[in-house]
Amino acid sequence: MSAKPQPAPAPQKLILIVDDTPANIGAISGALRDSYKTKVATDGEKALALASAEDKPDLILLDVMMPEMDGYEVCSRLKADPATREIPVIFLTSQTSADDETYGFEVGAVDYVHKPFSPAVVKARVHSHILLREARAQLAEQLLALNNELEMARQIQLSILPHTLPKLSRLDIAARFLPMTSVAGDFYDFIRVDDEHLGILIADVSGHGLPSALIASMLQVALTAQAAYASEPAKVLSGLNSALCGKFTQNFVTAAYVYVDLEKNVMRYAGAGHPPMLQYR
Incomplete structure (x- = not known):
């Protein structure tokens, strides 16, 4: 009696880590290694290039304080580009003032992780926002199907008048x-x-x-x-x-x-x- 074929495991989500500090990159990569694929960028320009690549990340962990282009500017550019605006961004920062956090949300971040951070907290936040993105995508698909059904119904209605x-x-x-x-x-x-x-x-x-x-x-x-x-x-x-x-x-x-x-x-x-x-x- 042959065994039933097992379903293929779901592909791992891709997380883009953007930080100019090797120690932070190592700690975050280590925390996520077992559950996610990761890519690393050490500056804003490289981050934008990787985010726009064909293999787009499912979430971006983005350091705020970086030379040449800070995290706020990177996030603003990501949200201005239709190809990357739906990718959730979590800021990594040691800045904890209400004004800093408010500005981060204004430019498009979905969450903050404060430095020094706990790898377990980073992993938990990533998991939560990956689930939220999947839920939003599912709702968008359902809404599209509903709109298609309504359009079909509208055409039927007009055709019988x-x-x-x-x-x-x-x-x-x-x-x-x-x-x-x-x-x-x-x-x-x-x-x-x-x-x-x-x-x-x-x-x-x-x-x-x-x-x-x-x-x-x-x-x-x-x-x-x-x-x-x-x-x-x-x-x-x-x-x-x-x-x-x-x-x-x-x-x-x-x-x-x-x-x-x-x-x-x-x-x-x-x-x-x-x-x-x-x-x-």
Whole structure:
């Protein structure tokens, strides 16, 4: 009996250590060696080059006091570059004043480790911010997926609404569609019988997003099947109810239907839980 293949271990995260003091580099590298890959830069220019390389670090430990380019300037440049702005930066510093720390956060640092530092504290801070970055990345992916779903739902919703309005010789028709959110369950459509007779349906699917848009598309199909009863509003709504009832459990549909008879100058109306239509004279 063969053993089940073991999943490949997750690749180690890469930490960039930026410090001009060999003793600090050695202490930090030693603390992180078992859990992370590390790269070292001893000045700001080299740090920027390594941060922008193809193999970008997952986190940067950055000394504040360095010759030529201090840590604040390095951090500012990292955050100004779209390619590196998402890399978390932890400052290593012996400066403990509130003003120094405030300025560090203003230029983009996520945390401070004060010198002389404990290797265990450095490792714990690195671990915490690596987890936070992974959580932010996961949330960003979920948000992107949600936005893609909403865009799909919006396209579905727009596709099922009438692209042109019926043209009747003695009736002017105008429609304006303004959903409360980018994607909702609002729907309207027409059953054009002839130049003297027209059925108008206005409906609303409860909820928002892709489920509501898909139910609205079902409503469009169901309305087409009611064309034979266009002159009988109650039958149209009853037919819609029969077609949709039991198809979904988390949503419901309200609707109003009016039949315009220009030949007799009358309108017939039926409602199903929808706010009444207004007739303006």
